[in-house]
Amino acid sequence: MEDYLDVVKQILLDLHPELDGDEDRDGLVADGILDSYDIITIITQLADEFDAVITADKITPENFDSAESIAELVDEILNE
Amino acid sequence: MLFTSYAFIGFLCAGLIIYRLAPIKARPYILLALSYYFYAHAGLWCVIFIASTTVVTYLVTVKMGAMTAKRKKYLADSKDILAKEEARNYKARDKRSRRRVLIVGLLLTLGLLAVVKYTDFTITNINSLLDLVGSEGKIPLAGILMPMGISFYIFSTVGYMVDVYREAVTPTRNPFHTALFISFFPQLVQGPISRYGDISKDLFDPKPLGIESLKLGAMRVLWGFAKKLVIADRALVAVKLITGNPQEYTGIYVVAGMALYALELYADFTGGIDITIGAAQMFGIGVKENFVRPYFSKNVAEYWRRWHITMGTWFADYVFYPMSSCKLIRKISGALKKSRLPRRAAQRIPVYITSAVVWFATGLWHGASWNFILWGMLNFAVIMISQEFEPLYARFHGKFDGRIVRPDSAPYKAFAATRTIVILSCLRMLDCYGDVGTTFSAFGSIFTGGAAGAAGTGIAAGAAGAAGAAGVGGFISAVGLDWFDVVILLAGTIILFAVSMLQRKGSVRGRLFAAPFALRVGIIIAVAVAVVLFGAYGPGYDVGQFIYNRF
Numbered sequence: 239m240e241d242y243l244d245v246v247k248q249i250l251l252d253l254h255p256e257l258d259g260d261e262d263r264d265g266l267v268a269d270g271i272l273d274s275y276d277i278i279t280i281i282t283q284l285a286d287e288f289d290a291v292i293t294a295d296k297i298t299p300e301n302f303d304s305a306e307s308i309a310e311l312v313d314e315i316l317n318e
Numbered sequence: 319m320l321f322t323s324y325a326f327i328g329f330l331c332a333g334l335i336i337y338r339l340a341p342i343k344a345r346p347y348i349l350l351a352l353s354y355y356f357y358a359h360a361g362l363w364c365v366i367f368i369a370s371t372t373v374v375t376y377l378v379t380v381k382m383g384a385m386t387a388k389r390k391k392y393l394a395d396s397k398d399i400l401a402k403e404e405a406r407n408y409k410a411r412d413k414r415s416r417r418r419v420l421i422v423g424l425l426l427t428l429g430l431l432a433v434v435k436y437t438d439f440t441i442t443n444i445n446s447l448l449d450l451v452g453s454e455g456k457i458p459l460a461g462i463l464m465p466m467g468i469s470f471y472i473f474s475t476v477g478y479m480v481d482v483y484r485e486a487v488t489p490t491r492n493p494f495h496t497a498l499f500i501s502f503f504p505q506l507v508q509g510p511i512s513r514y515g516d517i518s519k520d521l522f523d524p525k526p527l528g529i530e531s532l533k534l535g536a537m538r539v540l541w542g543f544a545k546k547l548v549i550a551d552r553a554l555v556a557v558k559l560i561t562g563n564p565q566e567y568t569g570i571y572v573v574a575g576m577a578l579y580a581l582e583l584y585a586d587f588t589g590g591i592d593i594t595i596g597a598a599q600m601f602g603i604g605v606k607e608n609f610v611r612p613y614f615s616k617n618v619a620e621y622w623r624r625w626h627i628t629m630g631t632w633f634a635d636y637v638f639y640p641m642s643s644c645k646l647i648r649k650i651s652g653a654l655k656k657s658r659l660p661r662r663a664a665q666r667i668p669v670y671i672t673s674a675v676v677w678f679a680t681g682l683w684h685g686a687s688w689n690f691i692l693w694g695m696l697n698f699a700v701i702m703i704s705q706e707f708e709p710l711y712a713r714f715h716g717k718f719d720g721r722i723v724r725p726d727s728a729p730y731k732a733f734a735a736t737r738t739i740v741i742l743s744c745l746r747m748l749d750c751y752g753d754v755g756t757t758f759s760a761f762g763s764i765f766t767g768g769a770a771g772a773a774g775t776g777i778a779a780g781a782a783g784a785a786g787a788a789g790v791g792g793f794i795s796a797v798g799l800d801w802f803d804v805v806i807l808l809a810g811t812i813i814l815f816a817v818s819m820l821q822r823k824g825s826v827r828g829r830l831f832a833a834p835f836a837l838r839v840g841i842i843i844a845v846a847v848a849v850v851l852f853g854a855y856g857p858g859y860d861v862g863q864f865i866y867n868r869f
Binding site for chain 2: 274275282285291
C-alpha cells in the first residue's frame, strides 16, 4: 500500500496545492475539499498509473476521505 | 390531494391516529394503505403505474438478491477447493448475470418514465423535422397524462435496484415493504428522491413513538405551510402575470419577475419539503434533508450541492460516477493524455463530457422541452467556465488579497451569494417563460429599455390605471399586487433570511422547543395565525400545486 500512497499524495497535491504539508489529513470529502470533478480526475489518474479500475460502487465518501483510504482502495482493487 | 388543503390536514390527522394506535407490527401495512389511499386521489389510473413499477422492482431486486446469496454460499462452501482464479471467474460470471437482470429492470422502469414523459416531446420534434423536409404528414400527439410523482418514485426505484446490484443494500423479500418504499405518501408530491438504505429501516421496522416526533414534525409542517401559503402563493400572482404576458411586461418588470420567482421557488419547494419531512417525522420516519441554505452559495456548483440535494447526489451516484469510470471515458482519457493537449485540459475534458451528459439529463428530467434542456446545458456551461477560471480567480485574490476585499470576508461572501442568485435567476427564466424564444426576448428587453413601453400600454398600464396609482404604487398594482402584499413579502423574506442565519448554528426547532414556555407558544401561535390571516387564499389567488410536482 505504501507504494500507492506517495502517488496518491502527489495526485492530491496537483489538484489542491494548498494541501502541501497537510497531505495526511482526513475529511477530504467530508470537509468539501474534493468535489466530484476532483474525484473523477483522481480515478482516471489511478487508472493510468496502476491500471486500477475504480467502479462506481467503490466511489464512496469514505473511500476518498484521505490519501490513505484512497491508497487502501487501490490496494484492495488490485488484490481482488 | 393538495398538501395545503383541508382534505390533506384531515387525512394526516386521521392517518396519524390510526398509525400510532395500531400495533407496531401492523404499522408498515397501515402506512402502505394510507399511501395508496393518498395516491388514488391523484387518479385511480395513476395507481396502475406505481403498482406496475412496484411489481418490476420487487421481482428484479429479489432475483438479484437471491443470485448474490447463492454466490456467497457457493464461495463459502467451496473456499477450500476453488483456486483464486476460479473464484474470481465465478464472481465475474455472477456479476454479469446480475447485470442482465438489472438492465431488464432499468429498461422497464425508465422505459415507463420515458413513454409517459417524453412521447409527445419526441413526436413534436419528429413533426418539426418532417416540416423541415417539406413533408405534409404529421404524427398525432399521444396526449399521455403524466402520473403524479412518477419522476421521483422511478428515480428512487432505479437507485434501489442499482444499490442491490452493487450489493450496497440487501433487498426485502416482503412485496408490501417494496410497495411502501416506492409509495410512501409524503414523498409522492415532489420528492425528495429517497435511498432505500436511508429510509427502509424506519419504514419497515417502526419504533415506539413519543410526543417529541409529533411536536417537531407538526412544527415543521406548519413552517412549510407558512412558506407555501404566505410567501410562495402570494409571489405567484405577480410571477404568473409577468411571465404570462411577455409582450406587456418587459424591462424592469422582467427583473421584478425574476426576483419574485427566486423567492417563490425557494418558498414553494423548501416549504413543500418541510411539509414532507415534518409529516414523515410525525410517523417516525426520517426523510433526508433536501436543502442546506442554497441561497448562501458562493457559486453555482456549490448551489447545486445545496439545492435539491437528493437529485444532485442521485445523478452523481447513478450517472456521473458510473459514466466517468466506464470504458469509453477511460479510452477518451487515455487518448487525450497521449495527445499534444496541455495536461490540465487532457484531464478535464473527460470530466466535462460526463458532466455535460449529466446536465443534459438533469434538464430533460425537469421537463420534456427544449427550454429545460437549454437550462441544463447553461448550468453546465456556467459551472465549467467557473471551474476553468478558478486559477485566474486564485491569482487575482493572491495579488489583491487584503487590499480590496478578502474572499473569506462577510462582504465578499455576500457579493458571491448575490452573484449566484442573479445568475440562477437568469437561467430560471427558461423555466418561467417555458419557451426559449420568449425567454431570450424577455431577457433582452432588460437591456433595451422595454419598461417604458410596458408601463404605458396594455394590461400593465390598465392595472396601474385601475388602481389610480403612479410611480412605485403604480408598478406594484401593475404586477397584480398591493402594498399589503409587498409588506408581507418583504417581511417574509427577512424572516426566511433570519431563520437561515439561525440554522447555521443548529436546529431552529430544537432551540424553539428548549425556549421558555411563553416564548415557544407565542412563536407557534404567531406562525399559525400568519398562515390563517396572511395565507394567499380567496379571489385573485390560485392555491396551486407545488412547482416541483409537475416535474
